[in-house]
Amino acid sequence: MTLPDSFSFTQSSLQDYLDCPRRFQLRYVLEQLWPAVESEPLLERERQVDLGRRFHLMAQRHTVGLPVEQIAASAQDPELARWWRNYVNVPPRDLPSSVRRAEVMLTAPLGAHRLAAKYDLLALDPGRRAVIVDWKTERKRPTHAQLVTRMQTRVYRYVLVEAGAALNGGQPIEPEQVTLVYWFAEFPAEPEVLPFDSAQRAGDAAYLTGLVSEIAARADLVWPLTADETRCRYCVYRSLCERGIVAGVGDETEAELDLDIDLAQVEEIAY
Numbered sequence: 001m002t003l004p005d006s007f008s009f010t011q012s013s014l015q016d017y018l019d020c021p022r023r024f025q026l027r028y029v030l031e032q033l034w035p036a037v038e039s040e041p042l043l044e045r046e047r048q049v050d051l052g053r054r055f056h057l058m059a060q061r062h063t064v065g066l067p068v069e070q071i072a073a074s075a076q077d078p079e080l081a082r083w084w085r086n087y088v089n090v091p092p093r094d095l096p097s098s099v100r101r102a103e104v105m106l107t108a109p110l111g112a113h114r115l116a117a118k119y120d121l122l123a124l125d126p127g128r129r130a131v132i133v134d135w136k137t138e139r140k141r142p143t144h145a146q147l148v149t150r151m152q153t154r155v156y157r158y159v160l161v162e163a164g165a166a167l168n169g170g171q172p173i174e175p176e177q178v179t180l181v182y183w184f185a186e187f188p189a190e191p192e193v194l195p196f197d198s199a200q201r202a203g204d205a206a207y208l209t210g211l212v213s214e215i216a217a218r219a220d221l222v223w224p225l226t227a228d229e230t231r232c233r234y235c236v237y238r239s240l241c242e243r244g245i246v247a248g249v250g251d252e253t254e255a256e257l258d259l260d261i262d263l264a265q266v267e268e269i270a271y
Contacts, residue, residue, distance in 0.1 A: 002029070002219075003028065007114075009116070013027075021226075022225045052137040059135055092191055099124040102121050104118070105118045108163040112216065115162075115208065119160075126168045129179070131181060135183055157204070158204045
């Protein structure tokens, strides 16, 4: 069984493949449901995911013009209220102001498939600068090395260059005009700012194309399991793969909360 030509790759699906090809096969090729939790304690994990989604919604409402005070009134949870105060008091600096678009998806061709990226915020001065802002609600701040090598970093900057012309006055966005900013609700004064350039774009194009081609060409009946069994502690398929039945403890991992993309609820611009 292979992926349909209509399948759109995302940073999450590609990261799944890098983490464990078998996880990718189970989740996206076989669409296998499995009744296991990612981490314990489950209620705290669910709470963190819910707070992360609520924070993203608050930031989106601010981008479209709702008053700060009105949005703040919806933050009844103390942790969410603190994140919102950090957002208001220590926002990302020096963002372009001509175009601000929240929760927008861009898609671009990649081989026989497509590559999709859903952006928390795109801020542009057409013809000059294009800044991607990604809101992070992780409790631990990742290192620079971790952020540079995230699949999200490769995918988000690449897709904006390939598919962002409609937001740039109809003109292509040059790699040197793009910057990715990771802004951390727990560490608002410590954003990670990652510029882009033509050499990086060429490298990412080759890497992503090769990775997608490798995935599309797989004909194994059972794709390989990760050699790093620590990853299995936070995988819902661990018991199916006979890699354990007990979930990892939530605060043992530095992985970000996975806020699933809902393709039906975001604006899409396709090329």
